[in-house]
Amino acid sequence: MIIRTATAADHDAIWSILEPVIRAGDTYALPRDWSREQALSYWFADGHHTFVAEDDGQILGTYYLKANQKGGGSHVANCGYMTAAQATGKGVARAMCQHSLEVAKDMSFAAMQFNFVVSTNSRAVALWHGLGFQTLTRLPDAFDHPTEGLVDALVMFRKL
Template identity: 35%
Template sequence: MLIRDAVDSDWDAIWPFFRQVVLAAETYAFDPSMSYDDGRAIWMERPPGRTAVAVDDDGTVLGSSKMGPNRPGPGAHIGTASFMVDPATRGRGVGRSLAEDMVRWHREQGFHGIQFNAVVETNTPAVRLWQDLGFAIVGTVPDAFRHPSEGLVALHVMYLPLTSGDPA
C-alpha cells in the first residue's frame, strides 16, 4: 500500500466510498443528499491543506484522508483531519496507514497539535485507533450526533500535542 497526495482525478475513485459512508450516516454529519460536486468541495483540500489517498499495488484507491488547519488565523497552528476507508477494504490497515501519514505530515508542517472536533463515540475502531496514536479525549458532547440505529450518541473532541515549544 502506498500513501500519496491525491490529484483531482482521484475524486472519481473516492466518490463511491465517500458516498457510501455518508449515506450510512454512522460516522459523519455530512448531508446524505450532497452532490458529487459538493462532496468534492468538502473533501479535496487545497493548500495549506492536503488530501491523501491510500492505493493498492494496482493503483486502486482504498481510502482517503484530508488534513490542514483546524481554524484560520490565530487557530491555524492546530491541525485537523478526516478519514474515509472503502468499507470493502476495512481491516487491512488502511486507516492506520492514513492516520500515521497524517500525523507525520502535521509534524513536518510545524503544527503544534491535532484536534478532531467530532469523533462519534460509537465509532469504536476510530476512537481506539486515535487513542493508540496518542490522542486523548479532551471533551465529550452528549447527544450531539443522531446515529441511524443507536439514536442520540455523543461526539468526542480528541487532541494530540505535537510540540512542546511555541506554536508554528
C-alpha cells in the same frame, strides 16, 4: 501501500469511498443526500491537503489535512479519514493517520485535534487512542445517529 497527494484523476475512486460513508450517516456529520460534486468540493476544499492510500493501483482510503482553525488556532491540524469498505480492518486508517501526523509535523503544526468523533464509531475511537490521542471532552447527544438516535461526540487531541 503508498500514500500520495490526491489528484483530479482520483475523484471517481474517492467518490466511491465517500458516497457509502456519507449515505450511511453513522460516522460523519455530513448531509446524507450530498451529491458527488458537493462531497468532492468539501473533501478538496480550499486549505485541505488531500491524500489517497493506494495499493497495487487501487485506492483504499483517503484523507484531508487542514488547519483546525484560522488565526490563533492555525497551529493545530485537523483531519478527516475515510476507508473503502473492502479495506476495513486492513490497517489503512492507521497508515493514513500515521502519515497525516508526519505530514502535519512537517508542515509545522504543533498538535492535531479531531473536533467531532462519533462515540459509537468504536473502531475509530480505539484507533485514535492507540495512536496517542486523548479524549478531551464528550459532547452529550451531539450527533443524531440514524439507528442509535442521539449519541455523544468526542473531541480528541494529540501534541505532535
